Amino acid sequence: MNEKISRLEELREKTVKHMLIILSISGLLALSIAFVVTARSYIMPLGFFLLFFIGFITFIILAYTTGCFKKLKEFKTQYKKIFVEVPFQQAFGQVFCDFDNGISQDIISQTKLIMMGNRYYTNDYIRGSYKNVGFERADIKIQRHTSNGKSSSTVTYFNGRWLILEFNKKFHFDLQIIGKGFYYSQKNHSFLISEKHRRYKIEMEDIRFNQLFNVYAQNEHEAFYILTPQFMDALKDMYNTMDGDFMLGFIDNKLHVAIHTRKDAMEPSLFKSVKDPNLGDVKREINTIIHIIDELNLDRDIYK
Amino acid sequence: MPLVFALPIILLFIIFVWYISTMNSLRRTEVKIDEALSSIDVALTKRFDVLTKMLDICKNYIKYEKETILETIKLRTGMSMEDRKTANTDLDKANNFINAVAENYPELKSSENFRQLQVSVMEVEEHLQAARRLYNSNVSQLNQRIVSFPSSIVARSIGLSSRPFFEVEDNKKQDVDMSF
Numbered sequence: 001m002n003e004k005i006s007r008l009e010e011l012r013e014k015t016v017k018h019m020l021i022i023l024s025i026s027g028l029l030a031l032s033i034a035f036v037v038t039a040r041s042y043i044m045p046l047g048f049f050l051l052f053f054i055g056f057i058t059f060i061i062l063a064y065t066t067g068c069f070k071k072l073k074e075f076k077t078q079y080k081k082i083f084v085e086v087p088f089q090q091a092f093g094q095v096f097c098d099f100d101n102g103i104s105q106d107i108i109s110q111t112k113l114i115m116m117g118n119r120y121y122t123n124d125y126i127r128g129s130y131k132n133v134g135f136e137r138a139d140i141k142i143q144r145h146t147s148n149g150k151s152s153s154t155v156t157y158f159n160g161r162w163l164i165l166e167f168n169k170k171f172h173f174d175l176q177i178i179g180k181g182f183y184y185s186q187k188n189h190s191f192l193i194s195e196k197h198r199r200y201k202i203e204m205e206d207i208r209f210n211q212l213f214n215v216y217a218q219n220e221h222e223a224f225y226i227l228t229p230q231f232m233d234a235l236k237d238m239y240n241t242m243d244g245d246f247m248l249g250f251i252d253n254k255l256h257v258a259i260h261t262r263k264d265a266m267e268p269s270l271f272k273s274v275k276d277p278n279l280g281d282v283k284r285e286i287n288t289i290i291h292i293i294d295e296l297n298l299d300r301d302i303y304k
Numbered sequence: 305m306p307l308v309f310a311l312p313i314i315l316l317f318i319i320f321v322w323y324i325s326t327m328n329s330l331r332r333t334e335v336k337i338d339e340a341l342s343s344i345d346v347a348l349t350k351r352f353d354v355l356t357k358m359l360d361i362c363k364n365y366i367k368y369e370k371e372t373i374l375e376t377i378k379l380r381t382g383m384s385m386e387d388r389k390t391a392n393t394d395l396d397k398a399n400n401f402i403n404a405v406a407e408n409y410p411e412l413k414s415s416e417n418f419r420q421l422q423v424s425v426m427e428v429e430e431h432l433q434a435a436r437r438l439y440n441s442n443v444s445q446l447n448q449r450i451v452s453f454p455s456s457i458v459a460r461s462i463g464l465s466s467r468p469f470f471e472v473e474d475n476k477k478q479d480v481d482m483s484f
Contacts, residue, residue, distance in 0.1 A: 169430075203441065203445070204441070205437060205440065205441045220336075221340075221343050221431075221434055221435060221438055224434035224435070224437045224438045224441075225430060225431055225434035228433070228434075
């Protein structure tokens with residue numbers, strides 16, 4: 001393992017040096033051109049514009065052609081193999097990791113739990129099981145980008161981790177539990193939606209729970225069947241300990257947990273030594289999965 | 305001048321619309337309560353059926369025929385809340401009795417059929433709890449509106465009265481008598 005970490009550190013240093021060289025070349029070239037143009041035209045803003053534009057383009061071209069981006073990707077992949085896959089294997093045994101891919105957009109879209117926007121990014125897919133409860137996780141970012149020619153804006157609907165877990169009760173209707181602060185969820189609540197697919201707002205008998213969560217379900221009875229008093233207590237505890245606003249969805253006999261952390265977890269920093277890695281994100285990931293399965297008693301297999 | 309005449313009419317119209325919408329809302333809540341009651345009846349019937357099947361399996365081991373144990377339990381349409389509570393308590397007794405028999409006969413307890421029926425009983429009981437909680441939640445909402453002003457005015461005028469909760473009986477909170 002130490003040998004792998006040493007090799008990774010070498011790769012990191014090579015990548016940093018490579019990047020700095022390309023940055024220097026791009027900078028010098030851009031500076032030269034900008035200086036010449038400014039000296040001839042006496043238009044300062046044009047000079048600044050050229051400085052950044054040419055610098056940026058040159059950097060991108062050089063980075064692609066000299067393999068710098070490839071090295072960066074290799075570094076990230078190796079980093080995750082050592083500092084993500086190994087801790088996950090230690091915690092859960094056999095796991096399957098695919099850091100370049102994630103959960104497909106179709107799967108998320110079909111849950112109708114969240115607004116989908118027009119940009120979808122996903123990576124860091126991991127599949128495993130804990131106490132015989134299968135889980136999948138991936139980082140997901142969903143955005144809506146609009147542009148009218150003059151200006152553009154990007155709204156981030158969701159940026160965080162998405163978990164899909166096996167649930168130990170059979171259910172036939174969708175149920176959605178949205179933590180206060182989780183915006184951009186799709187409630188399917190409107191009267192325009194057919195009655196078969198519409199979700200209705202449900203008030204549970206726990207006042208504090210109703211203050212922290214909004215519940216939408218296609219069937220009231222199923223909502224009370226799944227949200228037992230113990231389950232609601234566990235969710236209230238999770239509300240205080242989770243590292244982001246979250247939402248749960250019970251769809252097709254699976255439990256979806258979306259945690260809006262506002263960042264892409266487990267990404268390595270190129271400018272920090274890997275000999276002293278920050279494993280806080282990975283530990284938090286592992287603990288979140290364990291916490292959810294333990295707190296919600298998903299391993300209770302009396303119905304299987 | 306016309307405005308002086310129009311204002312009371314507008315006010316009356318608003319009160320009328322409010323009265324109708326409040327009345328409809330209370331009636332809808334009543335329907336939801338009846339729906340929840342029906343879910344309780346379905347769950348009770350399911351529980352009775354599953355326990356009957358379990359007793360069928362147990363009949364080689366127990367002295368009494370299943371009819372003796374279950375004959376006191378009468379499930380029928382249009383039961384009162386008291387009847388439902390009584391039926392539920394009797395089903396609890398029957399369930400406890402079956403479990404006690406299973407504890408005394410390990411070969412019964414380890415039988416696959418018996419185990420599957422135990423799982424079914426647990427699932428049915430959770431559905432019964434869900435139906436009971438849903439019913440109580442809807443009753444609570446109706447009762448709150450009946451006692452709160454101004455919806456209490458409408459409730460009184462249409463003759464609505466508070467509905468009883470599906471509560472756990474006092475004798476269920478004590479140890480269950482295992483004798484038949």
